[in-house]
Amino acid sequence: GAVVSQHPSRVICKSGTSVKIECRSLDFQATTMFWYRQFPKKSLMLMATSNEGSKATYEQGVEKDKFLINHASLTLSTLTVTSAHPEDSSFYICSASGPGRSFFGPGTRLTVL
Amino acid sequence: GDSVTQMEGPVTLSEEAFLTINCTYTATGYPSLFWYVQYPGEGLQLLLKATKADDKGSNKGFEATYRKETTSFHLEKGSVQVSDSAVYFCALSDQGGSARQLTFGSGTQLTVLP
Numbered sequence: 001g002a003v004v005s006q007h008p009s010r011v012i013c014k015s016g017t018s019v020k021i022e023c024r025s026l027d028f029q030a031t032t033m034f035w036y037r038q039f040p041k042k043s044l045m046l047m048a049t050s051n052e053g054s055k056a057t058y059e060q061g062v063e064k065d066k067f068l069i070n071h072a073s074l075t076l077s078t079l080t081v082t083s084a085h086p087e088d089s090s091f092y093i094c095s096a097s098g099p100g101r102s103f104f105g106p107g108t109r110l111t112v113l
Numbered sequence: 114g115d116s117v118t119q120m121e122g123p124v125t126l127s128e129e130a131f132l133t134i135n136c137t138y139t140a141t142g143y144p145s146l147f148w149y150v151q152y153p154g155e156g157l158q159l160l161l162k163a164t165k166a167d168d169k170g171s172n173k174g175f176e177a178t179y180r181k182e183t184t185s186f187h188l189e190k191g192s193v194q195v196s197d198s199a200v201y202f203c204a205l206s207d208q209g210g211s212a213r214q215l216t217f218g219s220g221t222q223l224t225v226l227p
Contacts, residue, residue, distance in 0.1 A: 006156075034214060043217040044157075093156065095215075098170065104149075106156035 003027060004096045006105035013084055014113055021079045021108045023094030029074035030096035034066075038091040038107070050077055074098075084112040114139045119203045119218030126193055126225050134188040134221045136177075136203035144205040146170075146179055146186040147215065151200045160188075160201070193225045 007022045023033060032051050036044040048064075050056040050071035058064045068080040077096075081088055093107040120135040138144065148160040148170070161170030166181035175190045186203060203218040 044215075046214060046216075049214060103153040103159075104157040 003101075003103040004030075004094065004105040006092075006094060006108050008108060009106065010109045010111075012111045012113065015085055016083055018080055018082045019084055019110060021081075021092055021094075021110070022103050023077045023079070023096065023098040024074045025098065025103075028096075028098045028101050030077070030098045031074065032097045032099045033071055033077040034095040034097070035069060035077075035079050036095065038093060044093060079105075079108065084110070086112045088112050115144070115205060115207055115216045116175055117203050117205055117216055117218035120221055121219070123222035123224060126223070128225055128227055129192045130196055130225075132190040132223070132225070133195045134203075136186045136188065136218055138184050138186065138205050138206050140184075140205055140216075142182075142207050143181075144162055144207040146177070147181070147204045147206070148175070148186070148188050149202040149204060149222075151202065151226075153199070157202070185226075193223075195225045197225050198223055198225045 003026055005024045011019055013019050017106045034049050035047045038044045038048050046059050047059045047062045048056045048069050050069050052071050053072050056069035066082055070076040091107050091109050094105040116139045118137050145164045147162045149157045150160045151157050161172040163170040163179035166179050169178045175185050177188045200220045200222050202220045204215040206215050
């Protein structure tokens, strides 16, 4: 069964609204979670790395005020896309890592109208 | 910085054909190498990995050998099936331990026809 879940799997929102995506590790403690963005016909690009209880580390070019990441517990990280624009439409994937384990979530398809 | 260059797709094969998807990398130190597979409508799944030179990763009939001299990690399968149709990503990590920050290749779409 799934080891890492993401919710929602798909979301459609209006331009200017905010969307929260959850990433949960189901049966292990994820000390580190990674958020990736996958563009159509392109590879995954790492957006940020978050360690439980500390601020996320963002990759160059990723706006931290637009993509808010919270990793408040060892099983949950959230990515909030604030003031979404159509160009934020993408597939967002999290990866949860714990001692000796690392799994990807199934991804969230975000469409901004 | 680290980078992964992957054979561009799409690749279309007939069932039982031989598959090779090329992957080369650039990294400092001694990275771990991975192949991930993304089936239609699903998330990424680890297919196989190799953590040091000359290691061979294998799973579900797929194989890849870590070649340090050519900085390559080509994916092969002797006889593909329709169910192998998916997008395949080559990736590397130059970080030890369980926290795995990955650098991905661009992905190769494979379609296997019956």
